[in-house]
Amino acid sequence: MGEIILFAQQISLPTEYEIKIKNSKMPPVKFSHIKHSTEYQIDCKICHHKSKVPAKGVQKCIKCHDLKEEKEGVPKAMSAYHKNCLNCHKKINIEQEKSAPIRCNECHKRFLK
Template identity: 55%
Template sequence: MRLKKVLIGIFSGMFLMGGGYILAQQVTPPTECEIFVEGAKMASVKFSHQKHIEEYKVDCKVCHHKEEDPTKGVQKCSTCHGLTGGTEKAPNAPKNMLAYHKNCIDCHQKVNAEQGKAAPTKCNECHKK
């Protein structure tokens, strides 16, 4: 009996610590993002991260495609998508411009054509000086 109680105590202690750990791991997604990559020629790109999640209802993993669970934290796209190609971490990843343009512009063209939206598709609508 005693042993059982001690074991339950230890297990619930581990569970609570585990729970705390998971809570501490949760990240708050940013409201606005400014994407700027060192050495880029074009002006940086600003967008509402919050609207993409809440209003446009885009799932985290559509963009953070390599994360198991983006609510626990994400890596920067540039960790893998370098300016001229993949990086040491991901040699096969397509370069920054191709990855972003495919992610951002492809969806914008689709929602504009299919849902009559006005998402930006022209260079200077995203790369604003």
């Protein structure tokens, strides 16, 4: 676990976790929460857009984003992840001349155990 100060309150964050969608043909994405929130200084609300006070906990994406289909204008989980992550990565690559991953195999890596 890593820690971050949020609204003058210290909270624990998972340092890294896997984003995986059940029955997906692609390998899971290893996501570094600490890198995105502290090193890259990405605001919590970019990903946790419905959470009023992230320090009190956040809902899982699938609470609103269905795994199989779009419902009531809310994109399915995979579409939401791809749109959110890829748009941000493309913007960073242009504005900051960085090389954030944008190809499938750059995020969906096959890891050896």
